[in-house]
Amino acid sequence: xxxxxxxxxxxxxxxxxxxxxxxxxxxxxxxxxxxxxxxxxxxxxxxxxxxxxxxxxxxxxxxxxxxxxxxxxxxxxxxxxxxxxxxxxxxxxxxxxxxxxxxxxxxxxxxxxxxxxxxxxxxxxxxxxxxxxxxxxxxxxxxxxxxxxxxxxxxxxxxxxxxxxxxxxxxxxxxxxxxxxxxxxxxxxxxxxxxxxxxxxxxxxxxxxxxxxxxxxxxxxxxxxxxxxxxxxxxxxxxxxxxxxxxxxxxxxxxxxxxxxxxxxxxxxxxxxxxxxxxxxxxxxxxxxxxxxxxxxxxxxxxxxxxxxxxxxxxxxxxxxxxxxxxxxxxxxxxxxxxxxxxxxxxxxxxxxxxxxxxxxxxxxxxxxxxxxxxxxxxxxxxxxxxxxxxxxxxxxxxxxxxxxxxxxxxxxxxxxxxxxxxxxxxxxxxxxxxxxxxxxxxxxxxxxxxxxxxxxxxxxxxxxxxxxxxxxxxxxxx
Amino acid sequence: xxxxxxxxxxxxxxxxxxxxxxxxxxxxxxxxxxxxxxxxxxxxxxxxxxxxxxxxxxxxxxxxxxxxxxxxxxxxxxxxxxxxxxxxxxxxxxxxxxxxxxxxxxxxxxxxxxxxxxxxxxxxxxxxxxxxxxxxxxxxxxxxxxxxxxxxxxxxxxxxxxxxxxxxxxxxxxxxxxxxxxxxxxxxxxxxxxxxxxxxxxxxxxxxxxxxxxxxxxxxxxxxxxxxxxxxxxxxxxxxxxxxxxxxxxxxxxxxxxxxxxxxxxxxxxxxxxxxxxxxxxxxxxxxxxxxxxxxxxxxxxxxxxxxxxxxxxxxxxxxxxxxxxxxxxxxxxxxxxxxxxxxxxxxxxxxxxxxxxxxxxxxxxxxxxxxxxxxxxxxxxxxxxxxxxxxxxxxxxxxxxxxxxxxxxxxxxxxxxxxxxxxxxxxxxxxxxxxxxxxxxxxxxxxxxxxxxxxxxxxxxxxxxxxxxxxxxxxxxx
Numbered sequence: 001x002x003x004x005x006x007x008x009x010x011x012x013x014x015x016x017x018x019x020x021x022x023x024x025x026x027x028x029x030x031x032x033x034x035x036x037x038x039x040x041x042x043x044x045x046x047x048x049x050x051x052x053x054x055x056x057x058x059x060x061x062x063x064x065x066x067x068x069x070x071x072x073x074x075x076x077x078x079x080x081x082x083x084x085x086x087x088x089x090x091x092x093x094x095x096x097x098x099x100x101x102x103x104x105x106x107x108x109x110x111x112x113x114x115x116x117x118x119x120x121x122x123x124x125x126x127x128x129x130x131x132x133x134x135x136x137x138x139x140x141x142x143x144x145x146x147x148x149x150x151x152x153x154x155x156x157x158x159x160x161x162x163x164x165x166x167x168x169x170x171x172x173x174x175x176x177x178x179x180x181x182x183x184x185x186x187x188x189x190x191x192x193x194x195x196x197x198x199x200x201x202x203x204x205x206x207x208x209x210x211x212x213x214x215x216x217x218x219x220x221x222x223x224x225x226x227x228x229x230x231x232x233x234x235x236x237x238x239x240x241x242x243x244x245x246x247x248x249x250x251x252x253x254x255x256x257x258x259x260x261x262x263x264x265x266x267x268x269x270x271x272x273x274x275x276x277x278x279x280x281x282x283x284x285x286x287x288x289x290x291x292x293x294x295x296x297x298x299x300x301x302x303x304x305x306x307x308x309x310x311x312x313x314x315x316x317x318x319x320x321x322x323x324x325x326x327x328x329x330x331x332x333x334x335x336x337x338x339x340x341x342x343x344x345x346x347x348x349x350x351x352x353x354x355x356x357x358x359x360x361x362x363x364x365x366x367x368x369x370x371x372x373x374x375x376x377x378x379x380x381x382x383x384x385x386x387x388x389x390x391x392x393x394x395x396x397x398x399x400x401x402x403x404x405x406x407x408x409x410x411x412x413x414x415x416x417x418x419x420x421x422x423x424x425x426x427x428x429x430x431x432x433x434x435x436x437x438x439x440x441x442x443x444x445x446x447x448x449x450x451x452x453x454x455x456x457x458x459x460x461x462x463x464x465x466x467x468x469x470x471x472x473x474x475x476x477x478x479x
Numbered sequence: 480x481x482x483x484x485x486x487x488x489x490x491x492x493x494x495x496x497x498x499x500x501x502x503x504x505x506x507x508x509x510x511x512x513x514x515x516x517x518x519x520x521x522x523x524x525x526x527x528x529x530x531x532x533x534x535x536x537x538x539x540x541x542x543x544x545x546x547x548x549x550x551x552x553x554x555x556x557x558x559x560x561x562x563x564x565x566x567x568x569x570x571x572x573x574x575x576x577x578x579x580x581x582x583x584x585x586x587x588x589x590x591x592x593x594x595x596x597x598x599x600x601x602x603x604x605x606x607x608x609x610x611x612x613x614x615x616x617x618x619x620x621x622x623x624x625x626x627x628x629x630x631x632x633x634x635x636x637x638x639x640x641x642x643x644x645x646x647x648x649x650x651x652x653x654x655x656x657x658x659x660x661x662x663x664x665x666x667x668x669x670x671x672x673x674x675x676x677x678x679x680x681x682x683x684x685x686x687x688x689x690x691x692x693x694x695x696x697x698x699x700x701x702x703x704x705x706x707x708x709x710x711x712x713x714x715x716x717x718x719x720x721x722x723x724x725x726x727x728x729x730x731x732x733x734x735x736x737x738x739x740x741x742x743x744x745x746x747x748x749x750x751x752x753x754x755x756x757x758x759x760x761x762x763x764x765x766x767x768x769x770x771x772x773x774x775x776x777x778x779x780x781x782x783x784x785x786x787x788x789x790x791x792x793x794x795x796x797x798x799x800x801x802x803x804x805x806x807x808x809x810x811x812x813x814x815x816x817x818x819x820x821x822x823x824x825x826x827x828x829x830x831x832x833x834x835x836x837x838x839x840x841x842x843x844x845x846x847x848x849x850x851x852x853x854x855x856x857x858x859x860x861x862x863x864x865x866x867x868x869x870x871x872x873x874x875x876x877x878x879x880x881x882x883x884x885x886x887x888x889x890x891x892x893x894x895x896x897x898x899x900x901x902x903x904x905x906x907x908x909x910x911x912x913x914x915x916x917x918x919x920x921x922x923x924x925x926x927x928x929x930x931x932x933x934x935x936x937x938x939x940x941x942x943x944x945x946x947x948x949x950x951x952x953x954x955x956x957x958x
Binding site: 021022023026027033057059060062064067069070072073075103105285299302303306307309310311312313315316318323324349357414415416417418 | 500501502504505508510514535538539542543546547548549551552554582584753778781782785786788789790794796802803828893894896897930953
């Protein structure tokens with residue numbers, strides 16, 4: 001792992017403590033002030049390293065120099081990487097909001113190291129490297145979304161470690177067990193260092209032997225992270241003209257076949273039972289996403305999916321404009337906390353695809369933001385699917401005339417009045433742009449494991465049946 | 480338990496399904512529309528009852544009639560009441576925001592019943608009644624804060640239960656184990672019914688035998704809850720003139736004794752070690768609250784408390800104006816999610832006392848709101864202290880002239896500039912009103928277990944020492 005070289009870190013002169021402290025406090029203030037502006041970012045510091053290298057002491061010293069109220073520190077117990085959830089999921093709650101600085105002792109790397117060192121079937125080197133790569137990509141996505149990630153490894157030589165173990169005060173042993181490792185075993189020490197060598201080269205390595213130098217280096221690294229402009233941490237923007245995808249015929253051509261009411265009822269009854277049974281028997285999480293034009297019948301389709309389920313077996317989330325506190329975090333963040341666990345079912349009525357639909361068309365996401373969102377979303381979905389989740393995505397397609405008919409019907413039906421607003425009529429004016437955005441979305445996010453199902457909904461009955469059939473088929477196929 | 484009598488519930492005629500559904504959807508819409516207005520409230524539905532009485536089925540039917548996207552359903556596994564956390568803590572995340580309707584299958588009552596029926600040392604009747612009383616008070620506090628709580632018991636006679644068990648389809652057994660009880664044991668059935676008889680009389684009891692009637696009654700109860708105006712659910716306001724408390728001398732008279740720098744350093748070194756050790760050895764949670772005039776030295780005092788602690792052992796929260804999403808919930812809600820667990824330490828730089836200080840003086844809380852807040856806060860703190868938490872509250876007192884001196888010094892010190900804003904000068908104009916609010920606060924919330932410590936801070940050194948001494952003393956005294 002190519003750390004900042006000893007030379008480079010060595011160049012950091014020991015600074016006057018009061019001046020360093022004043023600079024840190026000023027930088028903290030600037031970070032908070034930048035909130036909501038184009039300079040707005042947050043800082044996430046991941047800490048790992050050899051036991052007794054002085055992680056805790058360095059952070060303690062940092063907290064004396066900064067305003068401690070604005071440095072949040074979290075120490076989680078390790079979460080072994082078991083493929084029951086993506087590595088980032090336990091940490092979703094700790095991702096800092098714009099203007100915040102957070103420091104994580106326990107983090108996805110300590111989980112990875114703990115998993116590699118501990119579990120009965122340890123992961124092999126290739127898997128380890130895959131995880132590291134995956135983590136790096138996740139961090140780049142964080143950075144593109146204004147979360148500046150800094151990773152610091154506190155190192156200590158074998159000899160220095162043994163010396164410190166000799167001198168150990170038994171009253172501070174509380175933290176020795178952090179990785180539950182035997183630090184007297186050179187073999188274990190070497191294994192850990194070997195694993196660590198597979199880390200990506202954006203880690204900063206601080207030697208823990210000289211305590212004053214260690215604390216100074218750490219504080220100065222943090223200071224430079226606080227001060228680094230957002231533009232410098234953001235991955236390269238995607239530039240060049242945007243290549244529009246062809247609009248699929250299924251979005252614009254509809255046949256007029258209608259499923260008769262009696263046939264519909266029979267099919268619905270049988271299918272909704274089958275779907276409930278299949279979802280219940282499937283031990284994986286099921287995530288179902290609905291997108292589509294207004295009035296295309298998302299609500300009605302959802303009602304039929306849950307018909308034979310117990311209300312304790314599923315969650316439904318209706319996704320609207322993000323709240324202010326959600327806007328201060330990566331746009332995917334508000335979905336990280338809504339994902340199912342333990343084989344449950346979660347239905348999203350609109351979803352993260354808002355990034356490349358409404359946010360793109362209304363200008364809430366800048367071009368370089370929505371352009372890179374396709375890949376971000378693919379990575380996010382891949383992480384879910386790699387961790388025991390079936391993802392089923394629907395686009396409910398409707399004819400422009402049929403939409404107008406439904407809008408007008410809503411306006412005169414008392415309990416449907418609220419379903420139609422001026423905004424719906426405004427969105428309708430951008431019909432063609434929405435079709436184009438949908439086409440681009442299919443092109444870039446319809447993957448083998450998570451294809452888009454485009455369902456024509458001019459006839460509501462056959463649309464609902466088609467949705468249920470697709471779910472059944474996907475549950476079977478992806479086993 | 481005096482439920483709605485059979486007669487009263489019986490009077491609810493079976494309604495036309497489409498009309499009932501339209502009314503429910505309209506009421507859901509009105510609930511969402513009321514958000515942020517004086518009519519704004521949320522609805523929290525707690526469900527309990529006999530197994531197979533049809534809780535799940537009734538909720539499923541409700542979800543067919545309402546817009547399912549705006550009825551959130553949660554089913555938690557039981558949390559035995561172990562006094563490691565207040566009964567409401569596991570549910571803090573589920574308290575609905577204004578405009579929302581949530582339904583909890585697992586809730587504090589199912590926890591209470593599970594605890595009474597299951598654990599090796601079951602709680603006795605008196606304890607059970609105390610819990611019920613405590614829960615009722617908590618719910619009244621929720622209602623005063625715009626959360627309309629509705630509690631529904633689905634009942635089933637012993638005979639009807641046995642009949643349903645006979646007919647049970649093995650494929651739906653998933654939910655039978657909800658309370659892990661043996662529903663074939665009449666003794667257990669009777670014990671449960673006996674415990675339930677101690678519930679307060681605001682429960683609504685629905686008989687589960689007639690399925691159509693059950694679903695209709697449930698839906699109509701929900702409809703009436705949705706439509707009930709906020710004024711009808713709010714407990715009586717505290718009226719009459721407010722009796723001002725006497726302002727304690729400690730808030731206005733200061734001696735000029737100064738702790739010399741050398742003495743201070745010696746004492747600080749010894750004390751901060753002792754405090755760290757005492758907190759570390761104490762297995763309870765420690766919550767430390769700081770209030771006081773601006774520039775009274777809260778930040779400085781906090782720095783000295785954490786001096787010898789590992790940064791992984793504590794959290795610091797700086798409390799400012801609530802965010803919009805926090806304003807939509809009870810004002811205590813944003814603290815429920817910040818409480819320590821597992822013997823950790825949490826320091827609040829300003830706290831829930833904002834309700835009776837800044838919110839009172841700036842008019843963010845109406846008179847009947849801040850007047851009832853004292854009791855609400857006392858109940859909240861009592862819940863913490865009953866559940867292995869030590870609560871230590873400080874008011875840092877400062878002279879008005881000394882404050883001016885510090886404000887002016889801040890304005891010319893680069894890294895302290897941000898600590899002084901126009902708002903601070905504005906607050907200073909209300910000096911006497913703040914003193915009065917502080918005096919009222921001491922009078923109403925200084926309890927035996929959680930007294931206020933008023934610390935004079937004109938001399939920063941002696942103030943910091945005094946804070947540490949109080950902490951040490953309180954940790955010892957409250958063991």
